[in-house]
Amino acid sequence: MKKKNWFTFAAVAIALTTTLAGCGSGNSPSNESTPPSSASPSASDTAAASPSEGASPAGKTFENPELDVAVFQGGYGREFWDSAAEAFMQDYPGTKINITASPKIGELIRPKIVAGNPPDFMYISGSDNTPLVNGLIKDKALLDLTEVFEELTPEGAPLKDKILDGVLNSRATSPYDDGKVYLAPYNFGVMGLWYNKALFEAKGITPPKTWDDFFAANAAAKENGRALLTYQGIYPGYLEEMIVPAIYAAGGQEALKQFFDYDPEFWKSDTFKQVWGLMEKIATEDNALMTGTVALNHTQSQTAFLQGKAMFIPNGSWFEDEMKDAPREDGFSFGYLGVPSFGADKPVSALTNVETVVIPAKAKNPELAKEFLKYLYTDKIVQLNGDKAKAVMAVKGAPDLVKAYITETTYNVYKAADDGMIAVNGAFKPVAKGSKFNPSDEVYKPFSSIMSKQMTLDQYAEKLYKVYSEIQKELEAAGAQ
Template identity: 30%
Template sequence: MGSTSAFSRRDLVKRTAALGLIAVPSMSVLTACATGGGSDDNSSADKGDQGKKSEKNPLGVKNGAPLDAFIFKGGLGDQYAKDAEADYKATYGAEVKHTGTQQVGPKLQPRFAGGNPPDVIDNSGADHLDMNKLSSQGQLLDLTPLLDAASPDDPKKKIRDILYPSAIEKGKHKDAFDVLYYAFTVYGTWYSQKLLSDKGWAYPKSFDDMIKLCEEIKKAGIAPWTYPGKYPYYVHFNIFPQIAKIGGLEKWIAIDNLEPNAWTSNDAVKQVIGHYEELAAKGYFLEGSQGLTHIQAQTSWTKGKAVFIPNGSWVENEATPTTPKDFGMAVGALFDGGSGDKMPHGTVRAEPSEPFIVAKAGKNPVGGMELLRIMLSKKHAQNFAQKVHSLTSNMQGAEGASLSPGLASAAKAVKDAGGNQNLLMIQLQEWYPKLTDEKMGGLTSQLLTGDLKAAEWIKKTQQYADETAKDSSVTKFHRSA
């Protein structure tokens, strides 16, 4: 598994709340409730345990101050964090206590409640902490000093200057930047470049091109598409940004914000859902896909039973055991709908993931920020890319690194997008997973088996969105255009 956020996404439908401790998680907005109180200031960042600030120590880490790091050990492992911790230890002559676990929430909820949390936390996985509650309780350190600190590679640049803008936007709770999303995930339609080359096929630019190619593929005795029918929300990784690409970001933001008629009044929704209805009607999905898990669907794909699969860039790491060495894993840009598209060809969904937080009540929160600064260096961004096949939120972090085929393709897709304005971030799945993964997931499952028409999918999706908007028990979020 290449993305811990994907891990939580897959498991959330199966997991239910247990005594209010672990609730349904989103991709990285987290859900294990912390009950301890917190202050409203950032005083814990300056508790008399700071050292002298300098060009090489812009945050003022105290020499010899030990660091307590708590890292989610999922598909990404935790060696990349250990490597950064080794540099922290060497630089500041300090001991680092490292804990790698898949149970962040259950192990840390009592520590937050008791006022003795670790300094820095990779808050990911299925059993993770509720960052919204931690932030509202004042338990998370405002990381603005980190943003304003000099980058490790160029003291003339601040950390905020090397991050993707979406990493800063996504890391905010209201006005406080208190979450650093370290990884950077590229979503889209994945394929084998070798298979396409061997067959003389080209990756389609448009929906029309895709339909034409699917007919050729089917005649060749291969299924054009597969998907994990057990987790149909994987298809939303493609559907949602495709709607934004064709209809424009402003109209997608209305969907993110649960505005009335946001689905039914958007012509792009009709076009995109109609396209998937056509794929199903013409039998372009691998038979039995509706019963496959993510691993089974990926295995069918890597074995050449299907040409295309919707996924995120973690798929390369996750599918390694079954991927032929010459497979040439690649990801393509979103498809053009027509001349009326609001966003250009090359637009791709690429956004931050893997959330790191610093506890305000930790014994060395300044050290926690410094570890994150070290991780954002080119050295450690490249180390991350090579170890786990993932980009980081450092925009130039992977430059010069030897990248695997899938990651090189993902990096190229980001570059070919032509600027950050064409890198889409989708918040709906992040904010309202019960809506997108359970309710809409059921509709998408029926759509792809041909049991539901596009018009009915759109009508019911709007109904579910309206119900979510009116449900006072659901925390609401707002995104500015």
């Protein structure tokens, strides 16, 4: 199931010159570690193959050579972190890295954080754990990492130039909108609409590039005995994968800012009417929404799609792996579309997300933690992450570095952006501490009523106008305290 507390990032939408992917650690129901590949190089083999990459600077020593690292053990497993620690210790002789990994890592380390003795470095993910990081953000208890990304790499360019464009000035990494980085990017994901590539090729169906093309494809859907669309009905948050890119396509960055920063006037805007009008059309047009969709969970709707009951479904880069054992129609092949545009002269887009790692402000060994962070972005470790975690970091060129370790489908999803796809990013502004509102739930949960035609768009807009107004009041009150 898709993890609903992953960090998406707010930034001007950008055309990806290099696309990146990974099966989100919390996106898959499985918390088992990825088994190592017998044909894959070990950390020591990789280090030996490229001794200069990531090597310890001559004479560099640390007053405290021991580092405590806490990581979420989910779909990515823990093998990557163990291997990265081993490689670091080899390249930085005399250092020692202690890895603590658990699916319940937040629960495990919370007492240490409360006691003022947090781990030095943390990768916290999974819906049960991310509230811990959200709390650290609200309490401004994370170390400022801006200078790390200003430092020069061995190639002579700032480290920030190696990170995927748009990430470091996004809300996922710069949560206070002050241009400073507090959360460092880790693995990267891409979302959008999926289809059966084999069917489209066999029937000569062209993947839609505009919303007009999308609805026109309903005719082909009928001819092939399926509905136009299904989605993960009882988890309507998946629809953000269509909605957020459509908001940008209709109203640009200004509209995204209105939406994510709780401007009540968004719900009276032409952008709202245009984007939510798409959802209303899917709900009301004959054969557009697969019968029963609203009552299905993610596995049921995704299986129905694989079995040929719907032409399209929203999902992310974890889709193929999550459903690897699910039944499907003969010859099925994963095809990734992205999100259609509003005009033939406009590019297809995609919602993107990035997971992050952090260093607590009270870490006892911040200098070694920052050195370990920089080390993670070396080509050797990016490749090791692909090998052990089967994931792709938010680093330029990463897809090609890990191509040997990911599936052809996964690789193709992220390389699709090379054709000019627009990456659209967004995250809700943090609400006031103690707020009664969960913005994502307020926006997406009512979709069940919209799609089942029990709520009109006017009723929905009126409800959200009030919600946004109250959130703004809470923020203003909190700011005055």
